[in-house]
Every structure is written in C-alpha cells, then in structure tokens.
Amino acid sequence: xxxxxxxxxxxxxxxxxxxxxxxxxxxxxxxxxxxxxxxxxxxxxxxxxxxxxxxxxxxxxxxxxxxxxxxxxxxxxxxxxxxxxxxxxxxxxxxxxxxxxxxxxxxxxxxxxxxxxxxxxxxxxxxxxxxxxxxxxxxxxxxxxxxxxxxxxxxxxxxxxxxxxxxxxxxxxxxxxxxxxxxxxxxxxxxxxx
Numbered sequence: 541x542x543x544x545x546x547x548x549x550x551x552x553x554x555x556x557x558x559x560x561x562x563x564x565x566x567x568x569x570x571x572x573x574x575x576x577x578x579x580x581x582x583x584x585x586x587x588x589x590x591x592x593x594x595x596x597x598x599x600x601x602x603x604x605x606x607x608x609x610x611x612x613x614x615x616x617x618x619x620x621x622x623x624x625x626x627x628x629x630x631x632x633x634x635x636x637x638x639x640x641x642x643x644x645x646x647x648x649x650x651x652x653x654x655x656x657x658x659x660x661x662x663x664x665x666x667x668x669x670x671x672x673x674x675x676x677x678x679x680x681x682x683x684x685x686x687x688x689x690x691x692x693x694x695x696x697x698x699x700x701x702x703x704x705x706x707x708x709x710x711x712x713x714x715x716x717x718x719x720x721x722x723x724x725x726x727x728x729x730x731x732x733x734x
Contacts, residue, residue: 554722555727556600563592563604564611567639568618576707582705583620586672587712589639590665593646593726594720601643609636629687635639635701640674645671650724665713677701 570585583686593601612623619627627633646668653660681697684690692700 543585556596558605559596560600560604563596564607565590565602566630567592567608567613571618571620574620577704582708584712585639586669586705586709587716589643589672590668590713590716593643593668594650594661594665594716595723596647597645597651598644598647600694601647601695602640605636605639605643610641612636629683631680632676633683635672635676638675638681641675642668642672644678656721656724658717658721661675661717661724662713665717665720669709669713673702673706 566588567585570588571583573584575582584660589605591698592604595601596604608618612619612627613625615624617623619630620631620632621627646664649664649667650660652657653664680701681692684692684697
C-alpha cells in the first residue's frame with residue numbers, strides 16, 4: 541500500500557517537474573509570436589498563461605509564470621523587448637505581473653468548482669483574462685504618466701491596453717476553454733489538490 545502511494549506521489553512530482561518549465565517555455569515562445577502595434581504588441585502569451593492555470597492549477601500555474609518573469613528579470617531575453625531588471629519600467633510589464641495572478645486565479649476557480657464543465661473553464665479563463673488586463677492597464681497608465689512622462693488618459697490606456705488585444709484574446713479564451721477542459725479530464729490522475 542505504501543509503495544503504491546509513493547509511486548503515485550512520484551508520478552505527480554514528475555508531472556509538475558515536466559509541465560511547469562514546459563509552460564514557462566511555451567509562454568516564452570508565445571512572446572515572440574506577435575502582431576506589432578504602437579504601444580502594446582499583440583502576443584500569444586495569454587494562450588499559454590490561461591492554459592497554465594487551467595491545467596496545472598493555481599500554485600503550479602502561477603509558478604510557471606513566476607519562473608518566466610524571473611528569467612526575464614535576471615537578464616535572459618525572454619520578454620518581447622529583451623530582459624533585465626530595467627524591464628520593470630516598460631509600460632507592458634504589468635501584463636507580466638498579471639500573468640502570475642491571472643494563472644493563479646484561473647487555477648483556483650477551477651479547483652474550487654465541483655463541476656469541471658465548459659462553463660467553469662470559460663468563467664475561470666475570463667476571470668483570469670480580466671485580472672491580466674486590469675493589472676496590465678493600470679501599470680501601463682502609471683508607467684506612461686509617472687515614469688516615462690508620456691501622458692496618456694486612462695481611457696486611452698484602456699483603448700490601447702485592453703480594446704486592441706481583446707478580440708484576439710477572447711477568441712483564444714474560447715479555444716483554450718474547449719481544449720483545456722478536455723485535456724484536464726485526461727490529466728486528472730496526475731493532479732493533486734493544491
């Protein structure tokens with residue numbers, strides 16, 4: 541009995557050892573699949589951020605994003621415009637902080653819900669996206685107005701930081717919701733309550 545329990549714990553540990561860095565790598569790749577716009581590049585990172593929360597859960601999903609942000613801040617050029625600690629002064633750095641919180645929120649909502657149906661995943665993914673946008677646009681506004689001294693109204697910050705990428709991200713949320721819910725069921729035996 542104890543041997544079976546240890547074997548199961550080892551499978552779970554291996555699952556996270558493989559998938560946490562994999563989602564970090566996917567987020568990095570998503571940073572470089574982009575559609576340039578004047579202030580905020582449209583990337584496909586949100587796809588992988590949402591998947592990380594939905595498939596890895598709150599703690600491990602957030603950990604994959606913390607690892608991503610940490611790699612960039614220590615100077616590895618994983619962000620859309622490079623890396624290094626000075627990146628905290630980029631107007632879009634708030635979105636990266638939002639990735640951590642958004643992934644956590646997505647995972648937490650799914651963990652808390654008994655029904656793991658499409659509605660649960662859709663609501664969790666929309667909540668996570670809302671968190672990413674909220675942190676991102678507030679940070680964008682503050683950096684542009686008080687650090688880089690390129691004044692922008694909050695309405696323009698919302699236009700640039702939310703309304704521009706929103707159609708792409710809503711389409712991704714729908715796709716991710718369908719995929720994540722199906723994959724989640726298949727991976728259930730590896731997952732533990734976090």
